Amino acid sequence: MKKLLNYFFQGLLVVIPISVTIVVIYKIIFWIDGLLPFQLPVKLPGIGEVNIPGLGILTIVVGITIFGYFAKFFVANPFFLLLERLLERTPLLKIIYTSVKDLIEAFVGEKKRFNQPVLVTVNKESQVQRIGFITKNDLTEIGISNQKLAVYLPFSYGFNGQLVIVPSENVEKINASGTEMMKFVISGGVTEVD
Structure with a gap:
């Protein structure tokens, strides 16, 4: 009976992650198609x-890729520069546009922000430490001492987190890739780090 129970749990370890992955991908494809x-x-x-699921997402991916191809050559185009300047100067649009642009650039742009994983001592008395990512080394432009760093601390099992400003002596660099550390944190520390 104990062997059967072990086989059952071993099966769960295989079936649940695969099933959840398939369901999430399925839901995302239908959501994007919608x-x-x-x-x-x-x-x-x-x-x-027949409506084939996934053709919508394929159309979007191809469209974004084509747009990216043309944007690479025409980004300095006066029209794009004027549009960007307009978005950056309109009060409400500025907040939305610059936030989304900075977030996208943090992951895929030339100014990647989550590539410096660090261990942050959040509370020296209890020696509580968290894994985070340095997002800004110089905070003098916002009136904060240059001895402090901006560190983003992601939460497990979600895509949110919090920004903390910490003294640089509370930060210790981790010798690992940003991608691996982000995966490690988001999984709650249960994933393997290569």
């Missing part, structure tokens, strides 16, 4: 029109 104002039906002989 964002399109049109469906992309495919005509199949003898069956008629």
